[in-house]
Amino acid sequence: MDVWLVDLSLSLDQLDHCAQVLDRAERERADRFLRPVDRARFIASHAALRLVLAEARGCTSSEIRLSTQAAGKPQLSEPTGSPLEFNLSHSAARALIGLAGSATIGVDIEQIRPIPDAVRIARMHFAPDEAAALAKLSPDAIEATFFGLWTRKEAVVKALGTGLSLPLDRFSVTLPPAAPRLLRDCTGWTLAAIEAGAGYAATVAVRTDAAAIRHHTLPPGWPDRLT
Numbered sequence: 001m002d003v004w005l006v007d008l009s010l011s012l013d014q015l016d017h018c019a020q021v022l023d024r025a026e027r028e029r030a031d032r033f034l035r036p037v038d039r040a041r042f043i044a045s046h047a048a049l050r051l052v053l054a055e056a057r058g059c060t061s062s063e064i065r066l067s068t069q070a071a072g073k074p075q076l077s078e079p080t081g082s083p084l085e086f087n088l089s090h091s092a093a094r095a096l097i098g099l100a101g102s103a104t105i106g107v108d109i110e111q112i113r114p115i116p117d118a119v120r121i122a123r124m125h126f127a128p129d130e131a132a133a134l135a136k137l138s139p140d141a142i143e144a145t146f147f148g149l150w151t152r153k154e155a156v157v158k159a160l161g162t163g164l165s166l167p168l169d170r171f172s173v174t175l176p177p178a179a180p181r182l183l184r185d186c187t188g189w190t191l192a193a194i195e196a197g198a199g200y201a202a203t204v205a206v207r208t209d210a211a212a213i214r215h216h217t218l219p220p221g222w223p224d225r226l227t
Contacts, residue, residue: 003107003204004052004216005196006095008044014223015040018047021061021226045090048218051226052097056084060227073161087158094196098204103211106158108151109194109202118146126153127172129183134175148176148201152191155205156182176201 010018019027026046033039050061053076057064067077076084083102088095092111099105115121119142122131130149137145152173157166172183173191180191180203190211194202204213 001101001103001105001190001204001206001211002099002214002216003194004048004097004099004218005194005202006045006048006090006097006218006222007093007220008041008048008090008095009093010040010044010223015043017223017226018043021047021050023062023066026066041090041093041095044223045088045095047223047226048095049086049088049097051218051222052099053084053086054227055225056099062227069161073158089154089158089202091200094200094202096194096196096202096204098206100206100211103206103208104159104161105207106155106160106205107194107203108154108158109196109200110147110151112144112147112199112201115143115146118142122146122149125168127169129172130175144201145176148193148203149173151201151203152180152205155191155203156189159205159207 022043030039030042033042050064053064054061065077066074069075085100085103085105087098087105087107089108091109094109096107096109098107119135122134134142134145153168160166174181174183180193182189188207188209190206190208192204192213194204194215196202
């Protein structure tokens with residue numbers, strides 16, 4: 001199982017190169033963003049996903065064909081060779097890409113930012129034991145813990161590919177700084193925290209026991225590898 005951390009801070013020339021490898025549907029989705037910064041990050045993150053998939057498949061980035069499952073999870077529309085499961089998440093200037101074989105994988109990354117009502121949100125959306133544990137923390141620890149907890153839960157949901165059909169209060173995970181794991185029905189899963197740099201929380205979830213997670217970072221200038 002492999003996870004790539006991606007820096008989305010690109011020059012205009014690099015961003016133009018990224019846009020050229022996207023398909024029509026991706027370009028149309030990018031055009032729906034009102035803020036230029038959101039449009040740029042969408043383009044860059046999806047181009048990075050294509051680069052990772054293309055290098056795994058031995059083809060060009062523009063040859064990758066993507067479709068969407070019924071629950072909204074993307075997949076290779078023309079699978080060839082061995083199975084290849086993947087997932088993408090991006091927040092602010094970082095993206096996270098997860099790649100697995102036949103095991104389903106989910107990744108989530110979040111920029112840690114001020115969120116004064118974190119405990120209230122947790123009580124509305126998280127499992128009761130998670131919200132209660134969060135509420136007991138000192139005020140200066142709540143925000144980072146909230147976003148770490150959020151990425152753990154989102155990674156599981158994205159691995160399942162169920163979207164909003166699995167409410168976040170239906171299952172519990174450990175809170176940072178404890179190692180990530182499911183607290184109920186935990187067999188058949190591997191969760192791992194990903195070091196994404198100062199100010200970010202990130203998690204990968206793989207639906208298999210004891211998966212070895214290999215960490216990678218796309219180097220500066222990665223858009224030059226797009227073809």
